[in-house]
Amino acid sequence: MKQTEEWHELTAGELPKLMADKLEPFGFAFDRDAYFYAEDLLAGSFSLQVKVSKDGVVSTLLLDIESEEPYVLHLVENAQGAFVGEVKTAYQAVLNRIGEACGEHGSFHGSYVEELLRYVQNTYGDEIEYPWKDDMDAAVIRSHLNRKWYAVFMKVHPSKIGLGGSQPIRIMNLHGTAEQVSALVDGERYFSGWHMNRKYWYTICLDGSIPMMELQQRIDESYALAQSKKRR
Template sequence: MREIKDFTKNKKINFKKLEKFGFKLKDNSYYYHTFLLKNQFKMSVKINLDSSIFSEVIDTETDEPYILHLLEEKRSGFSEKVYKAYSEVLEKIKIECFEDNIFKANYTKEIIEYAKNKYGDELEFLWEKLPNNAVLRRKSTNKWYIVILTISKKKLGIDDDEIIEVINLHNTAEEVERSIDYKKYFLAYHMNKKYWYTICLDGTVELEEIYKKIDISYELAK
């Protein structure tokens, strides 16, 4: 089997979904088998507990490994069809069995789950060159109410090069002005500093307090 590089970058396995998809656990690895192009090829996928993934395509007539679909410069009409069928299986596995794991801070994960459970909203990654930044927007108005960013503390005026995850939230001008203390609440990074502020997702502000601020930001996104 050949390892598929970068397949699980910024992704994490949902093991329950693997089993639901049809993977079987054996010797600490998950295995899945399917057939391509009307049983002309058998495709096998192996996923280890560290999220590394391997695949193999076997020609059912010769019982030999088929690799032409992996050689981009040699793919032609038929091998292109094999590659398309092979890629569709992998993409389905990625969609149904893996979840985004871009943000690492526990606070960030809790906030994403909070917004998902309360408002039914999912992260949107709008900037191709900034894959570690995302927004959540209110469906009824399409307006942002959460912006999650990965930045250096120095961007907030803190004398520290540490890279952290932060949240930008909306509030009234009066409340923003009252809240800014450069310890828990900072002038909004890269947003309107009159109506938005930034909180570091490092435990400086308790989650329950952030949840209340999220609810206010959501209401203001009407």
């Protein structure tokens, strides 16, 4: 392997905290003081190596197989071109699979979701939970005061909420008043509550389409309703 200075250390926004007990089942191998995983990208043109230290620090090294040199353009934010885009997409796809399989939040990872979960934890002291132990594609946040849900996370086919596409998407259901739900649902950013009472719940996509401050406001409203004894 190349020298340690050529590894790219990931930030919390690039990949969630990984759980050590999930690494080997995914395919990581433990060697001395770290876990290592390797996967070929783009029909063997590149080899992506992922290292997780004993302290949980995640680093990546992308090697160009032909030149046997590290490739770094996928890390350059303003790098453009169809080929660079393909590399970035393939690289991110591997990180997404690792995050879903080994991350502490399962399918619900990434900087957008992580920021939201930190807000909930810091503001209300609540954490994401997986009440259906055999289904890591569904989770809830509920008030530790009365155990009522005020956010429900799911991974569904986009057609479930009226969107096109073939790949599963991550959504979140939030609680609202009948008047609020009626006013918000537009079929573009806000959708009728999937698998919930559509009069009092609505759905958003966890793709960043709702600005974080706006999303935090919606969380606050949903939390407040979860504390109320009566629906309005």
